[in-house]
Amino acid sequence: MAGNNAPLGTPTKVTQGSQTKGGIGESTLRPDGTLKVTGEFAYSSDMWHEDMLWGQILRSPVAHAEIVSIDTSEALAQAGVYAVMTYDDLPTDVRHYGLEFPDTPVLARGRVRHHGEPVAIVAADHPETARRAAAKIKVEYRELPVVTDESTATAPDAPLIHENRTDHYAAHVTHPNILHRQPIIRGDVEEARSRADFIVTGEYTFGMQDQAFLGPESGLAVPAEDGGVDLYIATQWLHSDLRQIAPVLGLPEEKVRMTLSGVGGAFGGREDLSMQIHACLLALRTGKPVKIVYNRFESFFGHVHRHPAKLFYEHGATKDGKLTHLKARIVLDGGAYASASPAVVGNAASLGAGPYVIDDVDIEALALYTNNPPCGAMRGFGAVQACFAYEAQMDKLADKVGMDRVEFRRLNAMEQGTIMPTGQPVDSPAPVAELLRRVKAMPLPPERQWESSEGADVRQLPGGLSNTTHGEGVVRGVGYAVGIKNVGFSEGFDDYSTARVRMEVVGGEPVATVHTAMAEVGQGGVTVHAQIARTELGVTQVTIQPADTQVGSAGSTSASRQTYVTGGAVKNACELVRERVLEIGRRKFGTYHPAWATAELLLEVGKVVTDGGEVLADLVDVLEDESVEVEEEWRHRPTEPFDRHTGQGFGHVQYSFAAHRAVVEVDTELGLVKVIELACAQDVGKALNPLSVVGQIQGGTTQGLGMAVMEEILVDPKTAKVRNPSFTDYLIPTILDTPTMPVDVLELADAHAPYGLRGVGEAPTLSSTPAVLAAIRNATGLELNRTPVRPEHLTGM
Incomplete structure (x- = not known):
């Protein structure tokens, strides 16, 4: 009996401290962390095939236009070009x-609807050759009027972005240029307004933000002998x-x-x-691997x-501060x-309404x-825009009532048992008041940190190394949300989500292998899945298989769902593996x-061991000459559509x-802002990997700072063209x-979730x-109803 010299029938006690290392609740390190910080990690853009071609996309230079003609002859004639494809070259009717x-064309047909829409694709033996060939494709456009905002989108004579809509939202909107509409109505707002002692209104503008991820879009498609294709993709x-x-390819999914690939x-x-x-498409057309x-x-x-x-928001409150x-x-x-717009609307x-008790909504x-760039999912989607508005409203109302801004929020904070405006009860901890108390109680950073002997x-000053000020005109402000x-x-x-878990003996040691289709995009699932397997299966060695479509779907790495759903699937699969391992043990050793x-x-x-530690x-002895493998789906409790x-x-x-x-410091003369501190208090239910949890909170906070x-992506309101498509002009926070x-x-556990955890990354x-x-x-006394704030908003210029 490996690792135990006692006879099989002799119980022994597990010594203190023998819990499996690297399990749930520990700050285990990422397996890809060192490779990423040293630059050795292979991202999708690093992939290579010895005989691969390079793909290039020709994009529309205008936002809305009829395509009169496309001439690809000059591009096809260029040496080194293997293929040029337009809409008419697509292999199927899909x-x-x-x-x-499906409202997005693979390649534009008849009309382009936004600046940068793909019109044609090229495959060549060198990336520069592909770029030059794409530039030789001659496209004649007849520009059309652009739709850029609600007034131009819903005017009686507005151009229709999509004519003859057949999607399931089309019958429920008042204009074809309205993609989706969702009301939330509860109580009687008109009657409640009559009871308000104070009413505040606000009109807020939220800018277009880019995800600004580190690795641009890239992938490698390799044609296969069976007529299919292997795609390595981020x-x-x-x-x-x-x-x-x-x-679109005319192929069965298998x-x-x-x-x-590395994301x-x-x-x-x-x-x-x-x-x-x-x-x-290019790989199947040319018979060669194609990298883009x-x-x-x-x-x-x-x-x-x-x-x-x-x-556009209106809130009311009583003189006692109740909403x-x-x-x-x-x-x-x-x-x-469309992209994810319907879900963003929902x-x-x-x-x-935010995390507040409001009975009449x-x-x-x-x-x-519109003809503006397509918008879809981005961290916290839909809720981010709303939070900007309702939190500004809370400050306005608190000031009207004459209350401290944090205490006003705490007075109206929801808690477990609160009924949402949708009629849904909040049936897990909702410590809104406590989070506000905690974040307010944190020590403030020292004043005038820039001063030294x-x-x-x-x-440490607004403007930083540009050396624009030495503290003149700099004032401090503190704000909460x-x-x-x-x-x-x-x-x-x-x-x-789906997880496949295998347990076997490798090299004289029990090893668990976890295989899911979860996309590891930096959130740390590769760490958490190993922690779950160690916790549930009592092994030290865990192998995480590369994610692919040879296992069932894991859903999207979005909506703060992967640890909850795919983690739940891994936990469930591990529990089933564990039971089968014990069945083998009972069969082999139960008589002893x-x-x-x-x-x-x-x-x-x-x-x-027994529950008493024997x-x-x-x-190793249980699994000698045997292994156990389980593939299992796992679902959380069901939800239902909102009433239309x-x-x-x-x-x-x-x-x-x-x-x-x-905590910010603002140079009121130059309109420069320095954010000194962003303190956060967050309920995570259960911190499966505390280090990763803090990293997610700080990363999300930084994107909110940006x-x-x-x-802000700037779009010309007259032409709908993007004005700043580069990191020279689109600014993101640096260190x-x-x-x-x-x-x-x-950590207040949610009884409905695996380990009591709560999604972390978006809040x-x-x-x-x-x-x-x-x-x-707070620092300037200005209303500031748009984001991002620019220097001219602070100086009146």
Whole structure:
């Protein structure tokens, strides 16, 4: 009996400290961490095949135009070019795709609807050859009027972005350019308004944000001998991609084999297809592997962005500070194609009241079709835009009532048992008041940190190393915000994940292998899955198989759902493996000791033990010449669609909450802002990997900071062309912009979730932006109803 010299029938006690190392609750390190920080990690853009071609996409230079003609002859004649394809060269009648319904053409036909839309694709033996050939394709456009906002989209004579719509939202909107509309109505707002002692209104503008991920879109398609194709790709959802790709290629799904390659960040921007179909088409046309890598300029056109929004809010409160009602209208710009806009509308509407008790609510959220760039999923989608508006409203109301802004929020904070505006009860911990208390209680950073005996440290001042000020005209401000975000897919979506777990003896040691299709985009699932296997199976060695479509779907790495859903699937599969291992043990060793039949047996530190800690057998002996493998789906509790007219329904599976306090210093003369600190308190249910949890909170907070003071895709309102598709003009926070970020993690278990966990990654993105804006308002006294804040908004220039 390996590892135990006692006879099989002799129980022994497991010594203290023998719990499996690296299990749930420990800050285990990422297996890919060292490779990433040293630059050795292989991303999808690093893939290579010895005889591969390079693909290039020709994109529309205008936002809305009729395609009069396309001439590819000069491109085809260029040496080194193997193929040029347009819409007419597609192999099947299925020529559109889409996340929810197929409204996006693989290549434009007859009309382009946004700046940068793909028109033709080229394969050549060198990337520069492909680029030059694409530039030789002659396309004649006849420009059409552009639709850029609600007034131009819904005017009686507005051009229709999509004529003859047949999607399931078309019959429920008042204009074809309204993609989707969702009201949320509860109580009687008109009657409640009459009881309000104070009423505040606000009109808010939220800019278009880019995911700005590290690795641009890229992938490698390799034609196979069976007529199929192998695609190595950076994505967020392998099986969703597969569902959209295979019909366009005219192949059964089993002949489109997809493997996840290194993903350099995602944040929602990889939920939609980019170059997947184009690479596969060119590979099948040429019979050679085809690699496509976007440059940074092209990446701005190659994926969806966060929806810009106009938000109109009215709140009322009594003189005692109790909220009476909310009336809101949220208009989201979805751009030229649907993407995830319907779900974004559902989130904005259902979470538009924030984490507060408001009995009388009338919210309308809608998304428009326009000629602006397509918008879809981005971290915290829908809830982010709403949080910016309702938190500004809370500050206004608190000031009207004459209350402290944090105490006003705490007075109205929801808790477990609160009924949401959708009629859904909050049936797990909702510690909103406690999070606000905790974040307010954190020590404030010292005043005037830039001062030293040797003079001002300009790095600590607004403007930083530009050396614009030495402290003259710099004032401090402090602001607070709190937000609510749903976890997982909602509104009746069949949200599930699949995990395959195998347990066997390798090299004289029990080893577990976990195989899922989960896209590891930086969130840390590869670490958590190993922790779950160690905890449930009592092994030290865990192998995480590469994600691919040879195992069932894991759903999307989005909506803060992967640890909940795929982690739940891994846990479930491990539990089934464990039971089968014990069945083998009972068959082999049960006659030696009655505990095999009578006790609750556990797998712990490579051994089978009783619940009292008695060792019955080593796992090596149990699994000698045998192995166990289970593939299992796991679903969370079901949700239901919101009623189309009232918005009532059990729409969300779980809620997450975070609160922020921002401390800023503002040069009021130059309009420069330095965020000194962004403190956060967040309930995570159970921190499966505490280090990873803090990293997610700080990462989400940083993206919220970017939205507050620098990040915005600028679109010309007259032409709908993107004006700043580069990191020269689209600014993101660097390490010098990132403030101190103390984090207070609260763990109040959700009984409905595996291990009691709660999705972590999105909630901090909500409240960080309005907290920064609140702090800037506190410093300057300005209203500031748009984000991001620019210097001219602070100086009046």
